[in-house]
Amino acid sequence: MDFALTEEQEMIRESAESFLADVSSSQAVRKAMMTEQGYDDEVWQRICEEMVWPALHIPEIYGGMGLGYVELAVLLEKMGKYLLCSPYFSTVCLGVNALLVAGNDEQKQAYLPQIVEGKLKATLAYTGMNGRWDAHAVQATYQTTSSGFELNGQLRFVPDGHIADLLIVAARKEGSQCEDGIALFAVPATTQGISRQWLPTMDQTRKQAEITLHGVVLDQSTMMVDENEGWSKLSTIIQLAQIAVAAEQMGGAQKTLDMAVDYTQEREQFGRKIASYQAIKHKAADMMLKAEVARSAVYYAACVGQEVISEDGDPVLIDDLPQAASMAKAYCSDAFFFNAGNAIQFFGGVGFTWEYDCHLYFKRAKSTETFLGNASYHRELIAKQLLDADGDVS
Amino acid sequence: MKLQFSAEDELFRGEISSWLADNLTGEFEKIRYRGGPSDEHMYPAERHEWEKKLAAGGWTCIGWPEEFGGKNATIEQQVIFHEEYARVGGPGRMGHIGEGLTGPTIIAYGTDEQKQKYLPTILDGTELWCQGYSEPSAGSDLAAVKTKAVLDGTLKKWRISGQKVWTSLAHESDWCFVVARTDPQSNRHKGLGFFLVKMDQPGVEVRPIEQLTGTSEFNEVFFDEAIAEDILGQPGEGWTIAMALLGFERGVSTLGQQMLFQNELDTIVKVAKSNGAGHDPALRQRIAEAHTGLRLMRYNAMRMLSDPTSGDLDKSALVYKLHWASWHRNLGKLAMDVLGPESEICESGPYDLTRLQSMYLFTRSDTIYGGTNQVQRNIIAERGLGMPREAKG
Ligand SMILES: Cc1cc2nc3c(=O)[nH]c(=O)nc-3n(C[C@H](O)[C@H](O)[C@H](O)COP(=O)(O)OP(=O)(O)OC[C@H]3O[C@@H](n4cnc5c(N)ncnc54)[C@H](O)[C@@H]3O)c2cc1C
Secondary structure (H helix, E strand, O other): OEOOOOHHHHHHHHHHHHHHHHHOOHHHHHHHHOOOOOOOHHHHHHHHHOOOHHHOOOOHHHOOOOOOHHHHHHHHHHHHHOOOOOOHHHHHHHHHHHHHHHOOHHHHHHHHHHHHOOOOOEEEEOOOOOOOOOHHHOOOEEEEOOOEEEEEEEEEEEEOOOOOOEEEEEEEEOOOOOOOOEEEEEEEOOOOOEEEEEEOOOOOOOOEEEEEEEEEEEEHHHEEEOOOOHHHHHHHHHHHHHHHHHHHHHHHHHHHHHHHHHHHHHOEEOOEEHHHOHHHHHHHHHHHHHHHHHHHHHHHHHHHHHHHHOOOOOHHHHHOHHHHHHHHHHHHHHHHHHHHHHHHHHHHHHHHOOOOOHHHHHHHHHHHHHOOOOHHHHHHHHHHHHHOOOOOOO | OEOOOOHHHHHHHHHHHHHHHHHOOHHHHHHOOOOOOOOOOOOHHHHHHHHHHHHHOOOOOOOOOHHHOOOOOOHHHHHHHHHHHHHOOOOOOOOHHHHHHHHHHHHHHOOHHHHHHHHHHHHOOOOOEEEEOOEOOEOOOHHHOOOEEEEEOOOOEEEEEEEEEEEEOHHHOOEEEEEEEOOOOOOOOOOEEEEEEEOOOOOEEEEEEOOOOOOOOEEEEEEEEEEEEEEEOOOOOHHHHHHHHHHHHOOOHHHHHHHHHHHHHHHHHHHHHHHOHHHOHHHHHHHHHHHHHHHHHHHHHHHHHHOOOOHHHHHHHHOHHHHHHHHHHHHHHHHHHHHHHHHHOOOEOOOEOOHHHHHHHHHHHHOOOOOOHHHHHHHHHHHHOOOOOOOOO
């Protein structure tokens, strides 16, 4: 048992820190977030070519670096800290994970090397119009045709859906319910019948889109998994993504704590630093507790994620994925929101301005809290495991 | 980062668990799951016997260096020991203050002679210790202690006079370590000494204090020219040693404590499943939150224990007490809310509380002893975040 970062992981963390401090300053974030595209092409290019981050946990046989989920979490923590505006999350934490979990070898060969080279951006499109995150969210439908499939329906809240080149689409057999009848497809975004609409969002650092599928004709090779495995694979992909969001949230929770404490050391009122007031100190201590426990939650969940994507993962840990992901997502959502909200309070009036960065974090905290299920959603999932497992619910 | 224990550690787990299976039986069966926090007043004599049994099996003080009779067990092995111990309902340890606090402090600060004199009886489970820090006017502010120590020229020993309070298990203990003022002119943390005092002597009087549970596990202890057998370190070093000792307090035993918490949470979940509380959406949220909090406490502890030299880990250690104490206090309330109206009904009259009632009431002390939540927050803000220190009166 060892729960400390390895030297290599520490190195990734340090290089991420210095790179992101450089390319993702407040000014850079504000510039990128004002665009519909949502990121700076040059920064994205450097992320792909110089840092080779999209390759991080892609296996070497597909040209990747073959590192693990803990390394990814370490990187995401820093991206969360710097509010990086980029298609990294959608491409890697949704797209790559979907291909790794549900893609066949041909699909992996077709797309993963392109992602490594920075030529392909991907995302996961599974949520329909009903605002849910569980199996009911899948509302788009597919029909089997003589040569393949036809997809119809509307997808909403799709991260970077307007700029992704590859859409991993979840659709259900017409008339199917809940977890049944769900299949996954790897669909090039340029396929005929797909129209995409950017949705302006309160958190401008995270772009969302609505995607309409109107008689989209696909051939056999696009299917990743059929209805037998669709939901089980999709839920794994979603859980891996929840861990990734939690890692970003943890970075944000730490950053808002640091910003807030730094400010209280500068600002004086009533003749002393506001940091010297116990009401402030104690709140800061609570924020630190949240950031630290969030860190533990993320590291554990990332270790579990690692087992899930490994060839020979530990079955006990793999079984813990749903709970590890829910714990991390629930705790980190609350922690980030708590810290980001308190940061505004610590800054006082200037915390309420557009000029100061507090609001960027506060908005990111809310959007990530909602995305893939908020804390109460996840606690209910955990409660189901604890309380309803024996099937004794009446 | 690695979550699994090594094969060697798993062997060690097998050793302790089979020893416990073979020995925590017969006369000791009735003290399984007894005597832990909130149940400390139960079966002291039987639990003391158990200490000796544990010692005979070589299972006391396993983290101590071998030269002092320990096993020099690794952190992992200590974690495993505490986990297995709690898993089978190992009785609340009467010897934990000696093993976890006095012993390590004597090993760090004692003379060879003192080590030879005190360590063996801690090791074999025969002599029990208690902690004499708090006084009526020195609680959170320990540096305000007034208890005096005066050197007796003829005896060549220090004599202690004053009053300690909230001294847990003083009535069961053979020894007390006492922080007292060696220099009457001194104030605050200067001029203190760290003394080892035998309880069974004319100058020591122990009066039990009744707790809000109606039971009594802590006491007032009055010293009237009581003879201190020894002073640890030099006069004036008392504060340093007292603080070092508190450092030993946080550590591997926390993992065993978590196993006890798990037992409590399991009980609550069982109740919720049987009485319908498990269908209440608000209670479901709180049960899931408690479950999450406990699991994350474990990963926090693992981070804390993984590499005590890395800067990051100091932080997980700093927040640890505040986290578990607040978590446990919430668990107490959750237990009552899950029980519903039954939570009011005692085991028997006149005031024999159920285990969960006891737990609920006792959790109110978790956020007080060992540094109150407020004091913890001061420490976190000052040491963890570099915020200004509190103004002193
Ligand atoms: C069950 C139990 C067992 C114990 N066992 C032992 C034992 O074996 N040996 C021993 O020596 N002691 C023991 N104690 C004593 C314990 O360490 C003290 O109770 C504790 O340190 C608090 O001191 P106090 O009770 O004097 O409260 P006070 O220090 O008077 O605190 C009262 C309130 O003021 C707050 N406060 C105090 N200072 C500050 C500050 N600077 N900033 C903000 N708020 C502040 C506290 O948080 C608390 O809410 C035990 C206590 C309990 C409850």
